[in-house]
Amino acid sequence: MSDSATAAVPPQPFGRRLKRLMSDQPLIPLILLLVALVVALQILRPGIVNPAWIATTIKFAIPLAIFAGCQTMAMLTGGIDLSVGTVATMAAFIVATQGVYHDPAVAIAIALTPALVIGLANGIGIGVFRVHPLIMTLGTGLIGTGFLQVYQRTVIATGTAVPPGLAWLGTGLTWGIPNALLLFIPAAAFILFLLNRTGFGRLLYAVGDNERAAKLSGVQYWQVILVLYVLCSLLAGIAGLLYIGLIKSASLSLAEPLVLPSVAAAVIGGTSIFGGRGGYLGSIVGALILRVLITLLTILQMPEGARQILFGVIVLGVTAAYLRIIEDR
Amino acid sequence: MRAVVTTEPLLDATGVAKNYGAVAALRNASLSVLPGEVHALMGANGAGKSTLVKILTGAVAASAGTIRIRGTARRMHSPAEARRSGLVPVYQEPSLIPDLDVAANLRLTGTPVEPFRAFVEELGVPDLDLSETARDIPLAILRVLDLARALAVKPDVLLLDEMTAALPANLAERVLEVVRREARGGRSVIFISHRFVEIAALCDRATVLRDGATVGVVDIAPGIEERIVELMLGAKVEKTRIAGPDAAVSQQAGPPRIAVRNLAVGTKLADVSFDLANGEVAGLVALEGQGQDELFGVLAGSIRPSGGTVEVDGERVAFSHPADAIRRGIAYVPGDRSEALLGHRSVRENIALPFSARLRDWGPINMRREQATVERAIERLQIDTRAQREVLRLSGGNQQKVTIARWVAADARTILCFDPTRGIDVGTKREIYRLLRELAAQGHSVLYYTSELEEVQLVCDRAIVIFGGRVVDILPVAIADEAALTRAAYGLAREAESGPANGAGAP
Amino acid sequence: MIRTLRRHAWVTGLVVLLALLFVVTKLIQPGYGAADFVSLTRAVLPYAFAVAAQTVVVIAGGIDLSVASMMALTSVTAAVMMAGASEEYALFVVPFVLLMGFCLGALNGILIVVSRVPDIVVTLATLFMLQGAALLVLNAPGGGAAEWLKALVIGPVPIPFLPDSVDAYLPKALLLLVVCLAVVWIPLKRSRTGLSLYAIGSSELAAFRSGVPVARTKILAYALSGLFGAMGGLSLTMSTGIGAPIPGPYLLASVAAVVLGGVTLGGGRGGLLGPIVAVFVLRLVRTDLTLLAVDPNVTTIIEGVIMVIVVMLGAFLAMREKRS
Amino acid sequence: QGTYTIGISNTVQGNGWREEMICAMKAQALASGKVAKLNIAHRNTDAAGQSEDIRNLISAGVNAIVVNPADPSGINAALKEATDKGIVVIAVDQAVTEPSAYIISNNQEQYAYLGAKWLFQQMGGKGDVVYMRGAAGASADSDRDKGFKKALAEFPDVKVAQEVFTGWQQDQGKQQILDFIATGTPFNGIWTSGIDNVIVDALVESGATMVPVVGADNAGFVGQLNNVQGFTGAAVTNPGSIGAAGVKLAVDILDGKKPEEKVVLVEPQLWENATAEGKAKLKAAADPSLSPEWPVSIMIPGWTDYTKEQIVACKGPGE
Numbered sequence A: 001m002s003d004s005a006t007a008a009v010p011p012q013p014f015g016r017r018l019k020r021l022m023s024d025q026p027l028i029p030l031i032l033l034l035v036a037l038v039v040a041l042q043i044l045r046p047g048i049v050n051p052a053w054i055a056t057t058i059k060f061a062i063p064l065a066i067f068a069g070c071q072t073m074a075m076l077t078g079g080i081d082l083s084v085g086t087v088a089t090m091a092a093f094i095v096a097t098q099g100v101y102h103d104p105a106v107a108i109a110i111a112l113t114p115a116l117v118i119g120l121a122n123g124i125g126i127g128v129f130r131v132h133p134l135i136m137t138l139g140t141g142l143i144g145t146g147f148l149q150v151y152q153r154t155v156i157a158t159g160t161a162v163p164p165g166l167a168w169l170g171t172g173l174t175w176g177i178p179n180a181l182l183l184f185i186p187a188a189a190f191i192l193f194l195l196n197r198t199g200f201g202r203l204l205y206a207v208g209d210n211e212r213a214a215k216l217s218g219v220q221y222w223q224v225i226l227v228l229y230v231l232c233s234l235l236a237g238i239a240g241l242l243y244i245g246l247i248k249s250a251s252l253s254l255a256e257p258l259v260l261p262s263v264a265a266a267v268i269g270g271t272s273i274f275g276g277r278g279g280y281l282g283s284i285v286g287a288l289i290l291r292v293l294i295t296l297l298t299i300l301q302m303p304e305g306a307r308q309i310l311f312g313v314i315v316l317g318v319t320a321a322y323l324r325i326i327e328d329r
Numbered sequence B: 001m002r003a004v005v006t007t008e009p010l011l012d013a014t015g016v017a018k019n020y021g022a023v024a025a026l027r028n029a030s031l032s033v034l035p036g037e038v039h040a041l042m043g044a045n046g047a048g049k050s051t052l053v054k055i056l057t058g059a060v061a062a063s064a065g066t067i068r069i070r071g072t073a074r075r076m077h078s079p080a081e082a083r084r085s086g087l088v089p090v091y092q093e094p095s096l097i098p099d100l101d102v103a104a105n106l107r108l109t110g111t112p113v114e115p116f117r118a119f120v121e122e123l124g125v126p127d128l129d130l131s132e133t134a135r136d137i138p139l140a141i142l143r144v145l146d147l148a149r150a151l152a153v154k155p156d157v158l159l160l161d162e163m164t165a166a167l168p169a170n171l172a173e174r175v176l177e178v179v180r181r182e183a184r185g186g187r188s189v190i191f192i193s194h195r196f197v198e199i200a201a202l203c204d205r206a207t208v209l210r211d212g213a214t215v216g217v218v219d220i221a222p223g224i225e226e227r228i229v230e231l232m233l234g235a236k237v238e239k240t241r242i243a244g245p246d247a248a249v250s251q252q253a254g255p256p257r258i259a260v261r262n263l264a265v266g267t268k269l270a271d272v273s274f275d276l277a278n279g280e281v282a283g284l285v286a287l288e289g290q291g292q293d294e295l296f297g298v299l300a301g302s303i304r305p306s307g308g309t310v311e312v313d314g315e316r317v318a319f320s321h322p323a324d325a326i327r328r329g330i331a332y333v334p335g336d337r338s339e340a341l342l343g344h345r346s347v348r349e350n351i352a353l354p355f356s357a358r359l360r361d362w363g364p365i366n367m368r369r370e371q372a373t374v375e376r377a378i379e380r381l382q383i384d385t386r387a388q389r390e391v392l393r394l395s396g397g398n399q400q401k402v403t404i405a406r407w408v409a410a411d412a413r414t415i416l417c418f419d420p421t422r423g424i425d426v427g428t429k430r431e432i433y434r435l436l437r438e439l440a441a442q443g444h445s446v447l448y449y450t451s452e453l454e455e456v457q458l459v460c461d462r463a464i465v466i467f468g469g470r471v472v473d474i475l476p477v478a479i480a481d482e483a484a485l486t487r488a489a490y491g492l493a494r495e496a497e498s499g500p501a502n503g504a505g506a507p
Numbered sequence C: 001m002i003r004t005l006r007r008h009a010w011v012t013g014l015v016v017l018l019a020l021l022f023v024v025t026k027l028i029q030p031g032y033g034a035a036d037f038v039s040l041t042r043a044v045l046p047y048a049f050a051v052a053a054q055t056v057v058v059i060a061g062g063i064d065l066s067v068a069s070m071m072a073l074t075s076v077t078a079a080v081m082m083a084g085a086s087e088e089y090a091l092f093v094v095p096f097v098l099l100m101g102f103c104l105g106a107l108n109g110i111l112i113v114v115s116r117v118p119d120i121v122v123t124l125a126t127l128f129m130l131q132g133a134a135l136l137v138l139n140a141p142g143g144g145a146a147e148w149l150k151a152l153v154i155g156p157v158p159i160p161f162l163p164d165s166v167d168a169y170l171p172k173a174l175l176l177l178v179v180c181l182a183v184v185w186i187p188l189k190r191s192r193t194g195l196s197l198y199a200i201g202s203s204e205l206a207a208f209r210s211g212v213p214v215a216r217t218k219i220l221a222y223a224l225s226g227l228f229g230a231m232g233g234l235s236l237t238m239s240t241g242i243g244a245p246i247p248g249p250y251l252l253a254s255v256a257a258v259v260l261g262g263v264t265l266g267g268g269r270g271g272l273l274g275p276i277v278a279v280f281v282l283r284l285v286r287t288d289l290t291l292l293a294v295d296p297n298v299t300t301i302i303e304g305v306i307m308v309i310v311v312m313l314g315a316f317l318a319m320r321e322k323r324s
Numbered sequence D: 001q002g003t004y005t006i007g008i009s010n011t012v013q014g015n016g017w018r019e020e021m022i023c024a025m026k027a028q029a030l031a032s033g034k035v036a037k038l039n040i041a042h043r044n045t046d047a048a049g050q051s052e053d054i055r056n057l058i059s060a061g062v063n064a065i066v067v068n069p070a071d072p073s074g075i076n077a078a079l080k081e082a083t084d085k086g087i088v089v090i091a092v093d094q095a096v097t098e099p100s101a102y103i104i105s106n107n108q109e110q111y112a113y114l115g116a117k118w119l120f121q122q123m124g125g126k127g128d129v130v131y132m133r134g135a136a137g138a139s140a141d142s143d144r145d146k147g148f149k150k151a152l153a154e155f156p157d158v159k160v161a162q163e164v165f166t167g168w169q170q171d172q173g174k175q176q177i178l179d180f181i182a183t184g185t186p187f188n189g190i191w192t193s194g195i196d197n198v199i200v201d202a203l204v205e206s207g208a209t210m211v212p213v214v215g216a217d218n219a220g221f222v223g224q225l226n227n228v229q230g231f232t233g234a235a236v237t238n239p240g241s242i243g244a245a246g247v248k249l250a251v252d253i254l255d256g257k258k259p260e261e262k263v264v265l266v267e268p269q270l271w272e273n274a275t276a277e278g279k280a281k282l283k284a285a286a287d288p289s290l291s292p293e294w295p296v297s298i299m300i301p302g303w304t305d306y307t308k309e310q311i312v313a314c315k316g317p318g319e
């Protein structure tokens, strides 16, 4: 133990200052980790980091990032939304099948209806009846899946038609830039603005940090939760529409594989599942990190088992490294 | 005071420092405690008292410094280790496991039940149910249990961090008695409190911290108070009433701000009636558990009454949510700050919280306006915002100020303060008294529950005393000295010479 | 008595629900009897171990997303080791696999403590690692199991002096379940370590300040989860006679049963009995839906609705209790 | 009308192929006129869960059980319990090792062999192939792997440039192939385990050179084989309607008409668009109105008795 009897704070070495910067701007180290992964990829497969690959990565990261937006907002309140996969899949499947009969606007409206209904159900269950979000959204997800299966029986022989606008948005490029950004940038800006600059955003943090304190300040929990889950569901529905535009093949489990990664993206991005802490920019970078990681593993030639092990190791390693860098305690 | 025998110190800490990122919680603290001594650790809010206790007991690691126990240098890695070395703390926040019952809590820490029970009784809680879950036990009782648990293991050094702050006068009195006796029995005690009376009554010496450094060690003797305050704040503070009793208050025109009639809540609140006038600070005095929690709960909109009426500005109200009360301009500042604060959010967001509560305020925030409002409130309460990114990292006293600042910023017309000066240093207390008087002068009204009876005469216009869920007396401030209030609080009749209760609406 | 019942109101409610479900089952299928009950307990077995694994960590304030993968890995390991081996060799395999589960679980805990990464991320990462390891052990379903091991879950326990019609209602699988859980859980629950589990789940800070070795306790919680997971994996091998590297539907099921069983996500509250009863309830609901020949897609809806309604009802009752 | 109750157990939900299988079973049960009720357990689960479902079906008192096994031997115990009780057990799609059960199955090994062999021939017997498998650890996947490897052994100059598991998920398959295209590594052909139309889509979208693709007879992919300009490929049949064959076999056995053999393998066919003859077959098979994930071979001659309307209506007896 050293003796520091003096009152003056000693001038800080560069390393400490850098660390301070990183902990104040947690996004920087996260982006550095992303870059490190991209560099690793380029080293392993020289030439892969080209405009086409970047466009693909962005296209596939966007639906995940929107999902991660839902998770981020829900997690800020101490919740989680496991029904996003079902909601998105329903929206996708319904728009592709209804697209046969109706013009795109109508098909989209029909496709988003279940999103609205499930969001309302989640909000009421969690906000009013205080059902644990995990159970509530798991339950509504199951129910939604059931309804989708029932619905599916009625459209076996109608064929599918993905609205061309969605396909353009999902897969198209303009000057090499994915058109999906046309949807994503405003959506992300909206979420960021919501979280950082609006009363509602403040309340998400407040409710998740200390519900009682929020209540004593006049916040009505159920209102916040209801709006939150409806919003999540609608975003998930929109992500589903975008996803069907990207994949162009309606399946009954289209977006389910995105659910766990979306939670992971938010957590990697620094949002706490216990509520009150985190933000959306981190989640977006988290989604990109996961997508790059998936490419990395796809490209590497090794047994599938080893690939999965490596995936786990890297996810853990990245998160641990990130925490080390940003913590200042 | 007992004469201090000069022997080798039992506990000797020197050069202790602790940095939390950019915040230096301690820079150069030293503390030396003799066997059998009750040693006060004093300092303004944020001076670093709690941090020192945490370091001494292994709850946090020091950045620098040496700690010797009976002459040997030691470094504690955990509270468990400190316990084994005979250092047993009662931290500023309750440490019972919330979801375990009392018995399990004892078993967990290996605390012998019988001595514990004996101490609990002695400390003024006669009918403790060991199978009660800690979460359901009121804060004051929890503090007592924490203390009894510490005492039951017969520590060499007992470290009490604001042990009495959340206690009503009767329980605080018991604590002092028991601690005094234990010290006589040979234990050393480190005692943190912002109440000079307690320090004077209990302690032998005091170490004073300012801005994380030890600035003096004094023997406690009559009149030393001034010197300590000087050391603590680097300035003098006088102790007088902030503003004269406002005779005009109760006679103000129009309906009272709040009129409570025959209010009842289950078995806790039987029949309470009083008025709170505009521009008045009304003191509420009660022993622990006399229904004050329920009364505040009803007025704040968190509890629904089972009988009686509440009128606000002459209009009958029935709140079903704190939002309803707030809409009527009634804000509640809970005594337990963990109930009021968003620990991981910034000072600014904490203060601005009520601005976003209503549906119509969910839209974009006017950041400039918010900034200005919040800064004004911070200024007005003189909040030390060095660690403002997370309120949790502020010292206890500064946290408490944030809870009040919120309603000052929101300009609530009525503030229900539940023991707001709990664990607040003298300097800050004065600021809060001044602030409340200022608000009153502007026509706001304040209902002020306090466990420190002397405060009544310092800031209130009247004292409403409840006992057993009923208003037993309403005293004008002139006669509401500690003796009179204590009598009343125990439900005893007023002494002959004082006049009749002049509170409006008392039955 | 009344007091204990009140305290365990949730579990009591679940038991009543289970009893009602048995009545309903008997009404749907008058022939429902001992053999069917034996089947039920066999179906319960892997779920019960999965939920036990989840319960320990949830009580300790964590969550274990790797439960199902742990079961898959231990199951394939056991199946591969026993394939073609002698009957006696299984006597070695069983403790080996249990130890393996315990150690891998402990590894989960160590990673959480050392990396300080939230539980949910660490166990998500180990979910993939264990699943990958399972694929490396066995890349397609296969392997085998000792006959005596398989026999452990078949049929009722023969009790010498009881008439068959009575002991027919004591399935071996149930006995196995109760013994395995009790051997670990009861001594634990009685010990200070058990209290520590609840303590760290309730408040890590308060536990630390109460002298609980937080890191060690957390590691133990995950180790026990791994142990129960290994029991679950073995039960899969016992009941199928093989090992399959793809994890079954045990992760979400375990979380759902934990919540239905009255254990608070977040930690510190609840016990093992509730979640186990919840597993029986969920399995019996499944049986009833099959007996009723409900349209399978509607089945999904019904299961979702039941899950939501039960928890909603519980929450609603709790709210009313609080009000009054 | 009918008298038999038939139980059905299936462990993959939310996949077009399996949905077709269920609808085919219902249609066949209805068309046979001999089935009073179908009792369907249809959910996502493993072998242990399937054993549970089978036992529940036994409790429900069914006369026969048609099962798409989660695993060839993992449900043997439950199947044995059923046959011991005199219940007729038929495994469809994949084989089971329980000897008392009947099997009517698509030949998965042959499925892969046939397609891979055609593909390698198209590639001129040399070059690099992208091998896009199903779900790691699934028995259908490992059976197909055997067939694929067998074909590979016959073409020593064909190399596997990339082997990945799509998990039978459309989105995964599409991202994987796009990632691979981005590496710029040349390849001459793609074999898929049924995640096929998104692959063709990805080739078109990314402007990559078209290479031959082998997939299954899913409606979407068959449509592409017919319509996408400059695209050569082949669909190997893997009818989901095999489920109906299982029901038919069950009814026959209940009627006392036992088959000679306990095991019937339905041999896959290959429809390619490289020859005029193949094109004609594909044209005939195409059905753009069908759900794109459904195999177009909605009937199996000799094994199914329903009409297209009936399978599309997806209604069983009593519904």
Ligand SMILES: Nc1ncnc2c1ncn2[C@@H]1O[C@H](COP(=O)(O)OP(=O)(O)OP(=O)(O)O)[C@@H](O)[C@H]1O
Binding pocket: B020, B023, B024, B025, B026, B043, B044, B045, B046, B047, B048, B049, B050, B051, B052, B092, B386, B387, B392, B393, B394, B395, B396, B397, B398, B423, B425
């Ligand atoms: N975890 C932390 N992170 C950052 N700063 C901290 C943390 N804990 C304490 N501090 C800072 O250290 C200083 C000393 O705090 P401490 O709690 O020791 O004060 P105190 O003397 O006990 O005050 P009070 O009388 O108000 O309780 C304060 O400025 C506080 O903000």
Ligand SMILES: Nc1ncnc2c1ncn2[C@@H]1O[C@H](COP(=O)(O)OP(=O)(O)OP(=O)(O)O)[C@@H](O)[C@H]1O
Binding pocket: B352, B355, B365, B366, B369, B370, B371, B373, B374, B409, B410, B411
């Ligand atoms: N977004 C904000 N930023 C800063 N201060 C605010 C904000 N919203 C409200 N305040 C402060 O809170 C107090 C009351 O605000 P406000 O005028 O919105 O409430 P109000 O009395 O209900 O008025 P109105 O009925 O017009 O909404 C004012 O002192 C105001 O400065």
Ligand SMILES: O[C@@H]1[C@@H](O)[C@H](O)OC[C@H]1O
Binding pocket: D012, D015, D017, D018, D093, D106, D140, D168, D194, D238
């Ligand atoms: O699940 C299906 C499998 O059973 C079948 O044989 O091939 C296609 C798969 O989707």
Ligand SMILES: [Mg+2]
Binding pocket: B049, B050, B051, B092, B161, B395, B396
């Ligand atoms: Mg303090």
Ligand SMILES: [Mg+2]
Binding pocket: B045, B162, B395, B396, B397, B422, B423, B424
């Ligand atoms: Mg304090």
